[in-house]
Amino acid sequence: MAEPLRIGIAGLGTVGSAVVRVVTEKRTELARQCGREIVVTGVSARDTTRNRGLDLSDAAWFADPVDLAANADIDVFVELIGGDEGPARGSVEGALKASRHVVTANKALLAKHGLGLAEFAESRGVLLNYEAAVAGGIPVIKTLREALAGNTVNRVFGILNGTCNYILTRMEAEGLSFEACLKDAQRLGYAEADPTFDIEGHDTAHKLSLLTSLAFGTRIAADEVYLEGISNITQADIRAAAELGYRIKLLGVAQRTESGIEQRVHPTMVPTASVIAQVHGVTNAVAIETDILGELLLSGPGAGGNATASAVIGDIADIAKSRPGFQHGPVFGRPVKELTPYKRATMRSHEGGYFIRLSVHDRVGVFASVAKRMADNQISLESIVQHASDGDDATRKTVVLVTHETTEAAVRKAVDGITSDGHLTDKPQVIRIERAG
Amino acid sequence: MAEPLRIGIAGLGTVGSAVVRVVTEKRTELARQCGREIVVTGVSARDTTRNRGLDLSDAAWFADPVDLAANADIDVFVELIGGDEGPARGSVEGALKASRHVVTANKALLAKHGLGLAEFAESRGVLLNYEAAVAGGIPVIKTLREALAGNTVNRVFGILNGTCNYILTRMEAEGLSFEACLKDAQRLGYAEADPTFDIEGHDTAHKLSLLTSLAFGTRIAADEVYLEGISNITQADIRAAAELGYRIKLLGVAQRTESGIEQRVHPTMVPTASVIAQVHGVTNAVAIETDILGELLLSGPGAGGNATASAVIGDIADIAKSRPGFQHGPVFGRPVKELTPYKRATMRSHEGGYFIRLSVHDRVGVFASVAKRMADNQISLESIVQHASDGDDATRKTVVLVTHETTEAAVRKAVDGITSDGHLTDKPQVIRIERAG
Numbered sequence: 001m002a003e004p005l006r007i008g009i010a011g012l013g014t015v016g017s018a019v020v021r022v023v024t025e026k027r028t029e030l031a032r033q034c035g036r037e038i039v040v041t042g043v044s045a046r047d048t049t050r051n052r053g054l055d056l057s058d059a060a061w062f063a064d065p066v067d068l069a070a071n072a073d074i075d076v077f078v079e080l081i082g083g084d085e086g087p088a089r090g091s092v093e094g095a096l097k098a099s100r101h102v103v104t105a106n107k108a109l110l111a112k113h114g115l116g117l118a119e120f121a122e123s124r125g126v127l128l129n130y131e132a133a134v135a136g137g138i139p140v141i142k143t144l145r146e147a148l149a150g151n152t153v154n155r156v157f158g159i160l161n162g163t164c165n166y167i168l169t170r171m172e173a174e175g176l177s178f179e180a181c182l183k184d185a186q187r188l189g190y191a192e193a194d195p196t197f198d199i200e201g202h203d204t205a206h207k208l209s210l211l212t213s214l215a216f217g218t219r220i221a222a223d224e225v226y227l228e229g230i231s232n233i234t235q236a237d238i239r240a241a242a243e244l245g246y247r248i249k250l251l252g253v254a255q256r257t258e259s260g261i262e263q264r265v266h267p268t269m270v271p272t273a274s275v276i277a278q279v280h281g282v283t284n285a286v287a288i289e290t291d292i293l294g295e296l297l298l299s300g301p302g303a304g305g306n307a308t309a310s311a312v313i314g315d316i317a318d319i320a321k322s323r324p325g326f327q328h329g330p331v332f333g334r335p336v337k338e339l340t341p342y343k344r345a346t347m348r349s350h351e352g353g354y355f356i357r358l359s360v361h362d363r364v365g366v367f368a369s370v371a372k373r374m375a376d377n378q379i380s381l382e383s384i385v386q387h388a389s390d391g392d393d394a395t396r397k398t399v400v401l402v403t404h405e406t407t408e409a410a411v412r413k414a415v416d417g418i419t420s421d422g423h424l425t426d427k428p429q430v431i432r433i434e435r436a437g
Numbered sequence: 438m439a440e441p442l443r444i445g446i447a448g449l450g451t452v453g454s455a456v457v458r459v460v461t462e463k464r465t466e467l468a469r470q471c472g473r474e475i476v477v478t479g480v481s482a483r484d485t486t487r488n489r490g491l492d493l494s495d496a497a498w499f500a501d502p503v504d505l506a507a508n509a510d511i512d513v514f515v516e517l518i519g520g521d522e523g524p525a526r527g528s529v530e531g532a533l534k535a536s537r538h539v540v541t542a543n544k545a546l547l548a549k550h551g552l553g554l555a556e557f558a559e560s561r562g563v564l565l566n567y568e569a570a571v572a573g574g575i576p577v578i579k580t581l582r583e584a585l586a587g588n589t590v591n592r593v594f595g596i597l598n599g600t601c602n603y604i605l606t607r608m609e610a611e612g613l614s615f616e617a618c619l620k621d622a623q624r625l626g627y628a629e630a631d632p633t634f635d636i637e638g639h640d641t642a643h644k645l646s647l648l649t650s651l652a653f654g655t656r657i658a659a660d661e662v663y664l665e666g667i668s669n670i671t672q673a674d675i676r677a678a679a680e681l682g683y684r685i686k687l688l689g690v691a692q693r694t695e696s697g698i699e700q701r702v703h704p705t706m707v708p709t710a711s712v713i714a715q716v717h718g719v720t721n722a723v724a725i726e727t728d729i730l731g732e733l734l735l736s737g738p739g740a741g742g743n744a745t746a747s748a749v750i751g752d753i754a755d756i757a758k759s760r761p762g763f764q765h766g767p768v769f770g771r772p773v774k775e776l777t778p779y780k781r782a783t784m785r786s787h788e789g790g791y792f793i794r795l796s797v798h799d800r801v802g803v804f805a806s807v808a809k810r811m812a813d814n815q816i817s818l819e820s821i822v823q824h825a826s827d828g829d830d831a832t833r834k835t836v837v838l839v840t841h842e843t844t845e846a847a848v849r850k851a852v853d854g855i856t857s858d859g860h861l862t863d864k865p866q867v868i869r870i871e872r873a874g
Contacts, residue, residue: 029654149470
């Protein structure tokens with residue numbers, strides 16, 4: 001058997017501790033699979049005194065992860081610190097420059113500095129693996145980077161944030177408000193004290209930007225993701241969606257169009273009978289559509305110490321099976337210098353169906369006026385439903401429209417027109433519909 | 438850029454032709470991803486005159502695939518002939534003995550001779566890749582062999598045969614008989630003229646035996662799969678299942694139990710709201726449950742020229758990215774000599790819920806007698822429904838029982854007892870229920 005693979009782990013939180021535990025407990029089995037042992041020879045964590053119940057007998061402690069990254073006694077640097085600057089960036093850069101392989105779960109770092117880091121890795125002939133950075137334990141990076149070679153991807157979309165999916169699932173199942181579900185998610189540790197990063201879609205956007213690059217061979221463009229969060233989704237939306245055969249999910253979608261590539265994160269109506277609509281709670285899912293294979297769907301745990309550790313260990317095992325002198329596949333599927341510039345498709349040119357919920361004054365002619373605005377913008381309707389409004393206010397009604405395929409520009413123009421007609425009692429709600437199998 | 442990777446393809450049917458077409462059309466993109474070109478330098482097919490519309494200008498023709506396999510001008514031998522003996526076996530063995538990498542889609546060959554072939558591959562330090570052999574384009578081999586390193590699998594199950602899933606989907610959607618749907622499947626090319634191999638579960642068993650070995654680190658034991666096909670599933674079963682919140686799927690299930698490993702292929706009730714229940718038509722799906730990751734589900738096209746070619750090309754690309762001298766991961770996840778013997782769990786010890794549909798004479802005491810047989814065998818019931826029987830026969834009734842978790846032995850004893858009581862007008866129908874998320 002070959003020499004053991006020596007790994008240094010920076011960050012001993014939930015994920016880091018789980019990685020150490022599994023590598024220790026499964027040492028024999030991992031050696032059987034990889035042809036060599038995997039040994040933790042170095043660790044770095046802020047709190048050096050806490051008893052984590054881990055066997056760190058083979059590991060040297062480093063106060064500074066940057067020192068660990070450059071240490072001669074490690075072959076692989078595992079970054080589980082988090083953050084897109086500071087010690088995370090410094091240590092990953094240091095490790096790559098010192099020709100160490102790197103495994104990271106850090107989507108924010110990769111979304112911001114991934115291309116530069118990939119160039120370091122490719123120039124040194126080392127691996128930069130990041131399966132855990134997107135959709136937790138689901139092997140979507142491996143699938144896009146390796147399994148789908150030769151496929152041209154047309155669309156990739158998914159439920160990439162467990163916090164949002166947990167909230168939407170509970171809102172639907174229990175009829176609770178967004179606020180109540182968010183509070184529960186925070187109590188259970190599924191949401192941060194400041195939940196903005198998750199619920200406004202930033203976390204999904206980071207992950208989506210990595211999938212986009214892998215899927216389309218384009219340079220990472222995390223700042224160019226169209227963003228809408230879930231904080232304005234109400235019970236009225238969820239109930240109307242259910243009535244019409246839809247379920248609301250926060251999706252990240254990247255799609256090839258004639259005018260460029262769409263990257264968008266927004267609440268989305270998916271058919272209730274689709275596979276992705278059955279993805280509940282903190283589970284994640286990614287669908288990939290290609291010219292050769294067709295449509296592939298992967299679903300599984302998107303977060304949590306063990307699920308994330310599973311992806312990290314898969315990445316480490318891939319390195320353990322490789323040997324010095326092996327030339328690896330490129331970090332983002334193609335060499336960085338061959339990634340094409342990202343050409344953003346404008347949201348106004350987005351084509352699809354739309355769900356539009358309007359709260360209107362209950363007076364003669366409103367319905368006709370709404371219908372005329374749609375017709376004036378060449379929007380054809382799949383259904384139009386008028387309801388008594390929520391609550392006891394007899395002076396208001398709710399109108400729910402579902403459009404056939406149209407454009408974002410047409411919908412915005414129609415809704416602006418309806419607003420200016422003065423019939424609305426509330427802000428109009430517009431939710432995009434996404435095809436899903 | 439490195440020297441091109443030279444591949445020889447034996448078999449130019451639907452899959453082989455699709456592989457040649459994609460490798461030709463995507464030559465530039467594949468080179469970008471793999472760091473070298475992939476060139477078809479040899480082919481072998483029975484019909485050498487047929488115009489397949491393929492660019493084979495770089496390829497030498499071989500009458501005998503065994504000659505192609507040993508030819509010095511190929512690095513990778515791609516076997517798409519089929520069959521578990523004859524030229525398929527001969528050429529794959531020949532290629533491995535000549536230290537050529539092998540890619541194959543041949544589940545029958547691997548189910549029967551996989552261990553011997555893997556030993557050849559491991560002793561020569563070449564790759565034997567077979568992603569296309571299980572679940573078509575779904576990257577389940579890669580997931581089990583690479584991504585889930587360090588995970589202990591507890592259960593793997595899936596819809597592994599598109600023909601059966603197509604028939605069951607149509608039976609449910611359109612209320613048609615098994616025979617009518619089979620005939621349509623044959624007309625559409627989804628089923629063979631002799632459909633036995635698919636509908637009686639043999640194809641699923643071959644694929645399952647490969648998943649079992651990868652999942653549990655055991656030696657392949659395709660002959661030890663418990664088998665029940667779908668030919669005795671009726672509309673009465675499908676309707677009763679729907680009423681009770683279940684859908685019927687032909688599943689292959691491999692599961693670790695206290696008494697050994699279960700490998701079973703049979704019609705199965707899965708909850709209608711589960712993800713796997715939404716997998717329709719010829720689509721395949723595989724669920725994997727592990728100690729670290731939790732539950733992962735992959736679904737996608739399980740057959741067809743392009744989907745299968747996608748998996749074959751992914752396998753070829755993995756080889757293209759490797760370099761001489763690289764020591765690969767073992768063929769079945771662990772080196773053949775470290776795979777443990779397969780210890781079969783008897784079906785009688787299988788634990789789970791059961792759906793039991795009985796056609797009984799409509800006379801006093803039948804219901805009580807059925808209930809007593811269940812109680813006598815310590816089977817507790819989740820539900821018991823009595824129906825007027827199908828058709829106009831007022832002298833018969835249908836009783837549908839759904840049990841809580843019990844054992845196969847208890848169910849068989851109870852059903853034997855009911856049968857011997859003389860109340861049944863027809864053969865009893867017993868369908869196992871499978872937990873699914």
